[in-house]
Structure formats: C-alpha cells, structure tokens
C-alpha cells in the first residue's frame with residue numbers, strides 16, 4: 353500500500369529527531385525531539401543538563417542526574433523562549449514521553465505526538481490520550497527504513 357504524504361513526512365521528521373538525538377552528551381540514553389507547526393520546525397531538543405551546567409548527565413554511579421531535562425522538555429522550553437507558539441503543533445520524539453513530559457506537552461497545546469520507541473512505562477502515553485492528544489507510534493526498522 354502506498355504511504356500517505358503525512359506518513360512520509362512523519363517518518364522524515366522522526367529520522368531527523370533521531371539524528372538530533374546524537375547531539376545529546378548523555379551516555380545512558382540519547383533522545384531527540386522536534387516540534388513542527390504547519391510545515392516548519394519551530395523547535396528542537398535533546399536530553400541534557402540545563403544551560404550553564406556541565407555537559408555530564410550521569411553521576412559517578414552512572415545514574416541520570418535529577419536535573420537532566422528530557423528532549424521534549426528542552427524542545428518545549430525552547431519555544432517558550434522564542435516568539436513562536438507550540439499551540440496546535442506536532443511533537444516528534446524518538447522515545448515515548450514520560451508522564452512529566454506528557455504534562456508539559458498537554459499544557460503547551462501540542463495536538464499530536466509521534467514517537468518511535470517504547471520507553472519504560474506507558475503512563476505518559478495514556479495521559480496524552482486521556483487529554484485528547486493524537487498519539488502515533490512509528491517504529492524504526494533501521495536507519496533508512498521505517499517499519500509499518
């Protein structure tokens with residue numbers, strides 16, 4: 353079956369989000385996010401420490417530091433600093449949002465979330481769905497091709 357134009361776009365943005373995740377200096381896990389409104393990428397993010405903190409996500413026991421921001425939170429707060437609005441936008445993220453990020457996604461007025469990897473619990477996804485946000489999973493088969 354031929355893929356819809358939206359599906360092809362979704363796959364491209366997800367691939368871009370995955371490439372963007374490579375910017376993360378976190379060693380345990382690298383996550384990337386993009387916020388798209390209309391046909392423009394209005395924000396991007398990857399998991400990492402806040403501005404002004406050293407670029408190390410893990411403590412000496414290899415646990416993620418409590419002040420590390422998730423990719424979605426970084427992308428949403430970047431919009432907050434800009435003249436753009438995330439209202440009605442789509443968030444592309446390489447891993448399913450956690451419950452904390454899902455709260456931010458809801459409050460930021462994001463309408464749709466497309467993600468590619470299941471992360472720990474489904475609490476975040478369930479919260480998004482409860483809020484009426486369209487949630488879509490598109491899995492990666494490999495770098496070039498995306499599984500249906």
Ligand SMILES: [Zn+2]
Nearest residue numbers: 422449450453
């Ligand atoms: Zn999160």
